[in-house]
Amino acid sequence: MLAVNYTTLRDNMKTYMDKITDDYETMIVTRKDNKNVVMLSEESYNNMMENIYVMGNKSNYDWLMESKTQLENGMVSTHDLPEVEADE
Incomplete structure (x- = not known):
């Protein structure tokens, strides 16, 4: 700072x-x-406001913390995404 x-x-x-x-x-x-x-910066401000909103909602916060715990415990999977044509 x-x-x-x-x-x-x-x-x-x-x-x-x-x-x-x-x-x-x-x-x-x-x-x-x-x-x-x-x-x-505006980017930092917008990021901060989004974090305040997300973390201020108990349902969102709980969902994020559950996802974080799953990630830390290796409970993840990867998937290949299909290719999409530009005109679709």
Whole structure:
């Protein structure tokens, strides 16, 4: 996680935004009176919101945990998928 003050961010906005999006960094922008802001990429934000939604639903959470346990215990199988023509 990066931390930068507002003035430095403003002077180097493109560089910091590229670092956030390209390197999946999260940045704290420090401001007066401790009114800080967190910056993250849209991709990271969407991922976080999806995780909050999935993990916030007990049925989804239980299903994921059961699947994880099955995977860890080697209870998996593989299947070949049929080829599909481009015009189908």
